[in-house]
Amino acid sequence: xxxxxxxxxxxxxxxxxxxxxxxxxxxxxxDEGPGNExxxxxxxxxxxxxxxxFVARLGCRAVREEGARWAGLRSMRRGRxxxxxxxxEGPAAQPSPVHLxxxxxxxxxxxxxxxxGLVRIVTDSRLDGLEQxxxxxxxxxxxxxxxxxxxxxxxxxxxxxxxxxxxLDIRFTGRTAVERQAVVALRAELPWPGHEVxxxxxxxxxxxxxxxxxxxxxxxxxxxxxxxxxxxxxxxxALLGRVRDTLAGWCGEVVPYELLDTGVHxxxxxxxxxxxxxxxxxxxxxxxxxxxxGTQALDEGLRDAQNLAWKLAAAWHHGASEVLLDSYQxxxxxxxxxxxxxxxxSLPILRxxxxxxxxxxxxxxxxxxxVTDGHLGRGPLGAAPAYARSPLAPxxxxxxxxxxxxxxxxxxxxxxxxxDGSAATLWGRxxxxxxxxxxxAPGTAVWDRRHWLTAGVMPALDEAVSGLAQDAELLVAEDYxxxxxxxxxxxxxxxxxxxxxxxxxxxxxxxxADACGGGGGAGGAGAEDDGGRPETAERLRPTEVxx
Numbered sequence: 001x002x003x004x005x006x007x008x009x010x011x012x013x014x015x016x017x018x019x020x021x022x023x024x025x026x027x028x029x030x031d032e033g034p035g036n037e038x039x040x041x042x043x044x045x046x047x048x049x050x051x052x053x054f055v056a057r058l059g060c061r062a063v064r065e066e067g068a069r070w071a072g073l074r075s076m077r078r079g080r081x082x083x084x085x086x087x088x089e090g091p092a093a094q095p096s097p098v099h100l101x102x103x104x105x106x107x108x109x110x111x112x113x114x115x116x117g118l119v120r121i122v123t124d125s126r127l128d129g130l131e132q133x134x135x136x137x138x139x140x141x142x143x144x145x146x147x148x149x150x151x152x153x154x155x156x157x158x159x160x161x162x163x164x165x166x167x168l169d170i171r172f173t174g175r176t177a178v179e180r181q182a183v184v185a186l187r188a189e190l191p192w193p194g195h196e197v198x199x200x201x202x203x204x205x206x207x208x209x210x211x212x213x214x215x216x217x218x219x220x221x222x223x224x225x226x227x228x229x230x231x232x233x234x235x236x237x238a239l240l241g242r243v244r245d246t247l248a249g250w251c252g253e254v255v256p257y258e259l260l261d262t263g264v265h266x267x268x269x270x271x272x273x274x275x276x277x278x279x280x281x282x283x284x285x286x287x288x289x290x291x292x293x294g295t296q297a298l299d300e301g302l303r304d305a306q307n308l309a310w311k312l313a314a315a316w317h318h319g320a321s322e323v324l325l326d327s328y329q330x331x332x333x334x335x336x337x338x339x340x341x342x343x344x345x346s347l348p349i350l351r352x353x354x355x356x357x358x359x360x361x362x363x364x365x366x367x368x369x370x371v372t373d374g375h376l377g378r379g380p381l382g383a384a385p386a387y388a389r390s391p392l393a394p395x396x397x398x399x400x401x402x403x404x405x406x407x408x409x410x411x412x413x414x415x416x417x418x419x420d421g422s423a424a425t426l427w428g429r430x431x432x433x434x435x436x437x438x439x440x441a442p443g444t445a446v447w448d449r450r451h452w453l454t455a456g457v458m459p460a461l462d463e464a465v466s467g468l469a470q471d472a473e474l475l476v477a478e479d480y481x482x483x484x485x486x487x488x489x490x491x492x493x494x495x496x497x498x499x500x501x502x503x504x505x506x507x508x509x510x511x512x513a514d515a516c517g518g519g520g521g522a523g524g525a526g527a528e529d530d531g532g533r534p535e536t537a538e539r540l541r542p543t544e545v546x547x
Contacts, residue, residue, distance in 0.1 A: 006028070006157055007030045007164050012298070012301035013155075015305045018112055022116075024118070028149055030139065031125060032125060032127070037106045042260075043102045049377075050413075059116075066104045070096045073376060075371075076197065126141055132279050136279065153312055156286045162282065177267070179267040181226055182224070182227055183263045184259060186223065186257050186258060186259050199211050206246070224265070265291075283301060287332075293350065295374060308328050308332075310494055323391055330391055342381050389408075395515070401487055401502040410496055414479070415477065416475040417476045430491075437474050439458065439487075441456070472513065489501075492516055
């Protein structure tokens with residue numbers, strides 16, 4: 001089968017190509033640029049723990065080697081501390097996000113791609129044509145290596161001005177300039193090393209309504225000031241005034257600092273009407289724009305890549321059902337729409353002044369909690385999405401069990417043991433396209449593996465897993481939040497919980513696994529041609545794409 005064509009070589013496109021490669025699917029990445037990204041210290045990304053884990057599993061060393069993990073978050077209002085949250089490790093701790101420069105992330109992903117063996121990046125290749133037929137897609141690029149490229153599927157990861165989206169004639173509706181921030185990257189000694197600082201209504205002249213400081217490595221910080229609506233251009237002198245006033249307000253004086261980079265960031269909220277047209281898909285900024293109130297646009301783009309990759313891999317290897325491929329739009333678009341809706345509903349409350357204070361209980365304190373939760377990855381502004389109404393959800397069964405993770409939400413990253421005795425974490429076993437079946441069996445960590453493999457419910461569960469139509473891996477966990485002994489969890493290839501069972505129930509496990517796969521393979525996607533030019537693969541496939 002032809003490779004998947006990925007249009008765009010930003011973090012989302014590169015992560016998608018790597019995730020496909022990890023599942024044995026080749027891809028061609030069409031990069032309209034020269035193959036590098038200009039280093040900009042103010043262009044940084046904040047990755048939530050589950051998306052940081054996803055990128056690290058893809059082989060991107062930059063997440064571990066260059067990403068800053070924080071000690072905690074301080075939320076302040078005027079001159080006082082409102083809330084402080086410590087980050088740490090362990091089942092009861094709030095895990096830290098990872099903060100790093102976007103060019104470092106992109107470079108790390110490119111280095112991982114070079115070692116994958118299944119991904120080809122074609123630079124200086126601007127897409128200018130896209131056609132579909134019953135067996136695949138044909139993309140035409142301009143530039144020095146302009147040519148036709150033949151693929152099984154195409155995914156537009158080509159940013160806010162997506163050519164793929166325009167060629168598919170998909171509307172991109174929403175709001176423009178919902179927030180603007182003046183941004184600097186600087187190196188200085190602030191009073192709270194390793195802490196994100198969210199300061200609302202700071203009591204100094206140039207503080208504005210909100211200023212945020214996020215630690216980077218090597219003593220550097222990214223500092224953002226919320227600008228008033230319809231503000232004039234930010235002059236260098238005005239920006240330096242903000243820097244000096246903020247340092248004096250936080251440190252008691254203007255401490256020595258090194259200015260590394262400056263910029264102005266404008267946040268737009270937009271959502272594509274469709275994310276799938278037959279064999280073509282949208283992901284990342286091509287599908288959505290967000291970023292107000294602590295929401296993280298790249299986090300959502302990486303979730304798009306993780307969600308879509310295993311479904312395209314199933315289609316590439318087995319001919320997945322239309323239900324499975326359609327579920328990408330139904331799950332991810334709904335999740336992003338809910339995030340945008342929460343932000344749009346919160347913005348008038350948080351930015352609208354005293355006239356709407358009564359909308360949030362506790363007035364200013366309620367406002368602070370709402371914003372802080374977005375920065376912490378909690379609540380409607382920040383929590384990882386749950387696909388509770390997914391078309392891949394199984395029908396309720398008497399054997400289903402309620403545990404600490406709701407069906408459709410990301411499973412907890414608990415320690416697990418494989419039947420061969422290797423130890424890992426649950427998230428560490430993701431990314432291969434396989435389902436995970438986890439038995440909760442207290443005490444197995446201290447038993448000899450030869451005993452627990454043949455004891456209790458393990459033989460029956462092993463037989464049930466072997467009988468699944470889908471590839472699946474059997475794992476054992478000492479415990480799982482909210483799960484009793486001998487509970488069985490079924491986890492999707494992207495880490496979301498399908499269902500939990502009160503023991504070994506082969507028929508119900510099989511039904512849930514089949515539902516997760518979209519009801520079984522059915523001859524592949526796009527079997528019905530609705531208008532694309534019926535070019536043959538032989539005519540349009542360039543020789544250099546050969547598998």
